[in-house]
Amino acid sequence: MGDHLDFGKNNGNNDFMPADSWRILRIMSEFVDSFDYMTHMPEMLVSVFGSARIRESDPLYAEARDTGKLLVDAGYGVITGGGPGIMEAASRGAYEAGGVSIGLNIELPMEQHPNKYQTDSLSFRYFFVRKVCFLKYSTAVIVYPGGFGTLDELSEVLTMVQTEKINMIPIIFVGKAFWQGFGEWIKNTLLEQGMISPQDMDLVKLVDTGKEAVDWLVECHRYGRRGTVK
Numbered sequence: 147m148g149d150h151l152d153f154g155k156n157n158g159n160n161d162f163m164p165a166d167s168w169r170i171l172r173i174m175s176e177f178v179d180s181f182d183y184m185t186h187m188p189e190m191l192v193s194v195f196g197s198a199r200i201r202e203s204d205p206l207y208a209e210a211r212d213t214g215k216l217l218v219d220a221g222y223g224v225i226t227g228g229g230p231g232i233m234e235a236a237s238r239g240a241y242e243a244g245g246v247s248i249g250l251n252i253e254l255p256m257e258q259h260p261n262k263y264q265t266d267s268l269s270f271r272y273f274f275v276r277k278v279c280f281l282k283y284s285t286a287v288i289v290y291p292g293g294f295g296t297l298d299e300l301s302e303v304l305t306m307v308q309t310e311k312i313n314m315i316p317i318i319f320v321g322k323a324f325w326q327g328f329g330e331w332i333k334n335t336l337l338e339q340g341m342i343s344p345q346d347m348d349l350v351k352l353v354d355t356g357k358e359a360v361d362w363l364v365e366c367h368r369y370g371r372r373g374t375v376k
Contacts, residue, residue, distance in 0.1 A: 176275045180268055184283050187266070188246055192217050192363065193225045193280050195299045196232025196290030207235040209320070210290055213356030214239025214247070220364055225250060225284060227276075228268075232290045234261035241265060250276050277302050286316040286363050288356070291324040307349055308342075316366040317350045318359045325352055 194213065200206050214224050214236040224240035226233035228249025240247040241263035249264040253271050260267050270276040277299065287303050289296065306312045319325040329352055336342045353359050 173272060173275065176270060176272060177278070180270070180275065180279045181282070183266075183268060184248075184279060187248060187283065188223045190221055190285055191223045191225050191246070191248070191283050192286045192288060193284040194232065194236035194288045194290065195227070195292060195296050196236075197292035197296060198227070198229045198231040198233060199293070200231040200235070200291075202235075206232065206290060206321070209356050210235035211239040211242075213288065213320070213359060214241075214245075215243040216356060216360040218243035218245030220360055222285075222363075223248065225280060227252065227295075228260045228264060230259075230261060232292065234263060236288075237261055237263040250279055252276055281306055281312050284315060285367070286318070288318045288320060288359050288363070289325075291321050304349060308346055316363050318362060319350055319352045320354070320356055320359050322352055322354050 194210065194217075196206075196210060200210075210232045216239075217224055217236075218240050223246030224236055225248045226237050228237070228251035233249070237247045237249060238261070246266070247264050248266045249260050249268070251260045251267060251269045252273060253269060260269075268279070270279070280299070281303060287300075289300050300317075303312075303315075303317060307314060307317065319329070329350075332342070333347065337344065337347060351359075351362050353362060
């Protein structure tokens, strides 16, 4: 396992900086330290989101592991949340292919242990700082099936791209059987009721496999294409 940078470790005392003014400084420190660290990483990084509950025996694990390898073979580094499941699988594929595998770990009440397939590991106290770090340094996002955490990360990136707060990057859903209903809800509910604009349907691409995702990603970066929910 590679270098580990731990932001805001407090030796178990969650109230050692009770004043809001000191908390702001701690938040600022987490931003500064993570930005300084990530600045030295390769420019072409892809975030892979997905469930922490997927086990190694699940076909989705093998699929995400293969995606990590394919990304490295295509010249990309991989960013994940650093935990188990899909995150571990994508990290593992990148690590075993000799590429960059960055884990942005989060401190949780039920401790999340960083997976062992990280060339670089950063620890965050604050979810929002971690999200900024994901989006600031990603040239694309690949989203595997997941729960509330995955949906939270997905909603964040969709909003940031839609409102042009970050650059237009490919957002790719892997697993048509899982995501088809979500895509139909976006189209038949959000779009039909005017909650989003027609062009917002072009923000994402729905595919079945990691290979399709990587192929589309390479094509997007080569020709400047966007996705579409179909």
